[in-house]
Amino acid sequence: MGQxxxxxxxxGGVGKTTTAVNLAAALAAVEKRVxxxxxxxxxxxxxxxxxxxxxxxxxxxxxxxxxAPCREIVVHTPLKFLQAIPARADLFRAETELxxxxxxxxxxxxxxxxxxxxxDYIIVDSPPSLGILTFNVLTAADxxxxxxxxxxxxxxxxxxxxxxxxxxxxxxxxxxxxxGVLLTLFDPQEKVCLRIQESAREKFGxxxxxxxxxxxxxxxxxxxxxVPVLLRSLMSPGSVSYFDLAREILxxxxxxxx
Amino acid sequence: xxxxxxxxxxxxxxELIGAIAANLDWEAIRQxxxxxxxxxxxxxxxxxxxGIDVKENRILxxxxxxxxxxxxxxxxxxxxxxxxxxxxSEDPVTENVEKxxxxxxxxxxxSTSDIEMDGPEEPGVVENGFPEMEEDEAATDxxxxxxxxxxxxxxxxxxxxxxxxxxxS
Numbered sequence: 041m042g043q044x045x046x047x048x049x050x051x052g053g054v055g056k057t058t059t060a061v062n063l064a065a066a067l068a069a070v071e072k073r074v075x076x077x078x079x080x081x082x083x084x085x086x087x088x089x090x091x092x093x094x095x096x097x098x099x100x101x102x103x104x105x106x107x108a109p110c111r112e113i114v115v116h117t118p119l120k121f122l123q124a125i126p127a128r129a130d131l132f133r134a135e136t137e138l139x140x141x142x143x144x145x146x147x148x149x150x151x152x153x154x155x156x157x158x159x160d161y162i163i164v165d166s167p168p169s170l171g172i173l174t175f176n177v178l179t180a181a182d183x184x185x186x187x188x189x190x191x192x193x194x195x196x197x198x199x200x201x202x203x204x205x206x207x208x209x210x211x212x213x214x215x216x217x218x219x220g221v222l223l224t225l226f227d228p229q230e231k232v233c234l235r236i237q238e239s240a241r242e243k244f245g246x247x248x249x250x251x252x253x254x255x256x257x258x259x260x261x262x263x264x265x266x267v268p269v270l271l272r273s274l275m276s277p278g279s280v281s282y283f284d285l286a287r288e289i290l291x292x293x294x295x296x297x298x
Numbered sequence: 299x300x301x302x303x304x305x306x307x308x309x310x311x312x313e314l315i316g317a318i319a320a321n322l323d324w325e326a327i328r329q330x331x332x333x334x335x336x337x338x339x340x341x342x343x344x345x346x347x348x349g350i351d352v353k354e355n356r357i358l359x360x361x362x363x364x365x366x367x368x369x370x371x372x373x374x375x376x377x378x379x380x381x382x383x384x385x386x387s388e389d390p391v392t393e394n395v396e397k398x399x400x401x402x403x404x405x406x407x408x409s410t411s412d413i414e415m416d417g418p419e420e421p422g423v424v425e426n427g428f429p430e431m432e433e434d435e436a437a438t439d440x441x442x443x444x445x446x447x448x449x450x451x452x453x454x455x456x457x458x459x460x461x462x463x464x465x466x467s
Contacts, residue, residue, distance in 0.1 A: 144445075170452075200452075207452055211447055212448065
């Protein structure tokens, strides 16, 4: 049965989409069947996979409002084991439309459930807000990856997200777990990054991934080409970091000690 | 140079849109509200205003109504919000839903708040028979609360928390 891993943070610019796209690609590269679900109306994960949004007949919007099943929305990507549910601006409408529904937090869960068996991992990119879309993600997810950008404001945002998760576990999704906190945009030459890494170790302990995502130019370059980093430069530090993250998650999920 | 009586044009336009409003397919509208928005609306629908506009070379008739939605709010003895649901229960809270007082038209184009509509005996009220929310849907909301509850609790808790210690150098 597939596991739903959501990349969440209410803060923008912390590396959610980069992590969603490249983690999904790294898992697919080791032949895990992966579905990347773009739940951000900005649709950057969709563009990052080279999917032409204007040419889509349907998007995740149709899925969460119950208009269309997965098979009508899913699109293929350059990677054989990676498929995607794309997003575009019509998802902004769902923010309003879902509010009046009963079970409004379960629309994504209900959409994903029928295809759970078809994938090993379902990776969900989420919007940078605490709205109904994010709560749909939190309700549908089994595990969360929370990016921590190397700046103090982001540090605060992670703490807030953890508080939200604790309440969601009580009220909406008792099975929800935090897979880990992921340090992103890390520059070892900057003292503040090293201090934040140390603070994060103290605060989050084992929840902090050993993998650190470096602040690299390839993460800026690859989206403009519509491909994950590993398809641009397989052995680049950025690409390798997401293989490391995928390996860490796979080990943890399979219960293998590191 | 005036070549026609503007009062006649306005009157006929108002008659046209009034006829459209009076002959709307409420079964279809009810279906859309249920399917797309999960809403089942109250016993009466009050006509508010209408207008004629042009969008992308198409004539649009916009007809606004005020509808009643029965709203049930549950709270515990500590005053904490437990849940909110909309349904057609006979809860006393439904009496608080405003039933009178139409707003005057502010729409661009033709102002038709004083249109006399054909059909309903009571002016401005369109009869309908909207179904009640299904029992199981309402019950689920009640049992679990919603994301609003999460945000309320998060907001209450986090406002009492100190900022993070930023001086770790």
